[in-house]
Amino acid sequence: MRILFVNPNEIKHIEYSDYAMGGYIRPYFSPALGMLISMTPEHHIAEYIDEIIGEQIDFRKRYDLVAITTTWTIQAQRAYQIADGFAKHGVPCIIGGNHASLCIEEASRYGSVASGMAENMWLQILEDAGRRSLRPVYDAADFPDVTGCAWFDYRKIKKALDNTGTSIDPLNALSRNMRPFPILTSRGCPHTCKMCVTPEIYHKKYFAIDPRLLEEQLAVAEKLFKPFMYMFIDEYFGHDPLHTSACLEKFRNAGVKYGVQVTPNLLCDGDLARELAESGCVVASIGLESLDTAVLDEDFGKGEPSVREGMELNDRNIEATYMAAIGKCREAKLPFMLFWLINPVRNSIEDMERIVEFSKRSGAVLSSLNFAVPLPGTKFFLEQQRKGNILSYDWSRYNTFNILLKPSNGISAEEFQKAMHDNFIKLYPLTGIPAHLIGEASFSIEVMPYIVTSVAVRLEYLKKMVENTFPFSLSLPFMPK
Numbered sequence: 001m002r003i004l005f006v007n008p009n010e011i012k013h014i015e016y017s018d019y020a021m022g023g024y025i026r027p028y029f030s031p032a033l034g035m036l037i038s039m040t041p042e043h044h045i046a047e048y049i050d051e052i053i054g055e056q057i058d059f060r061k062r063y064d065l066v067a068i069t070t071t072w073t074i075q076a077q078r079a080y081q082i083a084d085g086f087a088k089h090g091v092p093c094i095i096g097g098n099h100a101s102l103c104i105e106e107a108s109r110y111g112s113v114a115s116g117m118a119e120n121m122w123l124q125i126l127e128d129a130g131r132r133s134l135r136p137v138y139d140a141a142d143f144p145d146v147t148g149c150a151w152f153d154y155r156k157i158k159k160a161l162d163n164t165g166t167s168i169d170p171l172n173a174l175s176r177n178m179r180p181f182p183i184l185t186s187r188g189c190p191h192t193c194k195m196c197v198t199p200e201i202y203h204k205k206y207f208a209i210d211p212r213l214l215e216e217q218l219a220v221a222e223k224l225f226k227p228f229m230y231m232f233i234d235e236y237f238g239h240d241p242l243h244t245s246a247c248l249e250k251f252r253n254a255g256v257k258y259g260v261q262v263t264p265n266l267l268c269d270g271d272l273a274r275e276l277a278e279s280g281c282v283v284a285s286i287g288l289e290s291l292d293t294a295v296l297d298e299d300f301g302k303g304e305p306s307v308r309e310g311m312e313l314n315d316r317n318i319e320a321t322y323m324a325a326i327g328k329c330r331e332a333k334l335p336f337m338l339f340w341l342i343n344p345v346r347n348s349i350e351d352m353e354r355i356v357e358f359s360k361r362s363g364a365v366l367s368s369l370n371f372a373v374p375l376p377g378t379k380f381f382l383e384q385q386r387k388g389n390i391l392s393y394d395w396s397r398y399n400t401f402n403i404l405l406k407p408s409n410g411i412s413a414e415e416f417q418k419a420m421h422d423n424f425i426k427l428y429p430l431t432g433i434p435a436h437l438i439g440e441a442s443f444s445i446e447v448m449p450y451i452v453t454s455v456a457v458r459l460e461y462l463k464k465m466v467e468n469t470f471p472f473s474l475s476l477p478f479m480p481k
Contacts, residue, residue, distance in 0.1 A: 068094070074399045098375070178228065186240075340368065
């Protein structure tokens with residue numbers, strides 16, 4: 001069979017550009033589709049199209065099966081459009097990913113649905129597609145339990161990319177090559193945070209990859225792709241310290257650069273920051289999320305506190321606690337980014353300003369303010385829906401820069417949205433790039449995408465200032481009109 005794997009773009013409803021809001025740091029290929037390609041037997045012909053970097057779908061081309069991911073809810077509407085487009089030509093589609101997995105009834109209106117972990121259902125899906133008899137729904141609960149960690153077969157992924165034959169403009173081609181290259185050491189997460197889709201998909205399962213297999217993957221990736229940097233895409237990186245150390249040793253031996261997402265509690269505990277810095281990590285993304293313990297506990301429902309036992313978590317010392325994790329990075333000369341979540345139901349504008357000031361003091365390479373997104377199927381979504389706090393069910397608005405929850409402190413959604421943008425810009429003053437972005441520990445080719453993002457935010461803001469002052473549109477390089 002000829003199989004097309006599609007990573008849909010979003011239908012944008014945001015006034016700031018994809019470049020300014022971190023478009024450069026999306027992964028080289030969709031990890032979800034990369035796993036499916038890796039599990040696809042060699043006798044099938046696989047093609048991969050990534051709309052996010054401008055690759056175009058030819059709906060007239062004949063395929064036996066089209067596999068579409070909805071890793072993010074914001075991709076769902078475009079995914080359904082793609083499925084409809086192929087349906088008009090009689091091509092069957094299977095829709096999977098987090099959103100489709102948790103919104104089966106909705107997604108099944110547009111094609112067959114693969115819900116949950118796909119490892120033990122994918123071969124059955126291919127067999128049924130070959131007989132032109134796809135089931136309406138494939139539910140992981142109806143298949144044997146997954147007991148191991150799937151991994152990327154980079155040879156098959158490279159072949160799928162080469163098979164596609166679609167062309168993209170030079171700027172987008174450069175954009176792809178500047179994106180971190182996905183790799184993983186584990187899948188799943190043992191925690192049950194209310195905001196996260198992972199507990200609903202994995203049900204607290206956690207699988208670690210054999211470090212020897214990681215070493216083999218690195219060797220193949222270096223031979224076929226020569227990535228400028230890797231990105232660990234583990235749902236919960238560093239859960240097992242011994243396993244983590246063994247994996248980091250493989251990266252140290254390979255002499256490659258990478259980035260990682262990590263929680264502050266793991267940085268506070270032991271020498272993880274030093275291990276990361278010494279094994280080639282060029283940026284650690286730290287999910288601090290909030291300076292308000294009520295938000296962390298009651299709203300986001302963290303599976304465990306964001307700090308280890310013995311480090312008291314309360315409004316009086318939470319900043320000091322986070323600074324302890326940051327201090328570990330600074331001691332190790334490990335560049336880091338901070339990610340924050342704003343819940344309009346609970347947070348105030350003053351809370352945003354407090355986060356901005358904390359971020360400026362921290363010395364982070366980048367800091368990012370994000371709205372809490374009530375992802376369908378999560379406990380957070382159901383709770384906010386029950387309370388009548390959800391402002392929109394338009395999935396194309398479900399990114400972290402659109403306000404989706406009703407402010408409860410008398411401020412309108414429009415005012416709160418504007419305050420969010422204004423505070424985001426405070427993290428990127430027009431007066432210049434902060435010194436820590438070009439310091440000795442930070443300045444490297446691997447950190448360049450983050451510096452580009454920092455500059456792009458300033459250019460975007462300057463562009464909008466001019467457009468608001470004068471009655472004409474200003475064109476700037478890399479910015480959509």
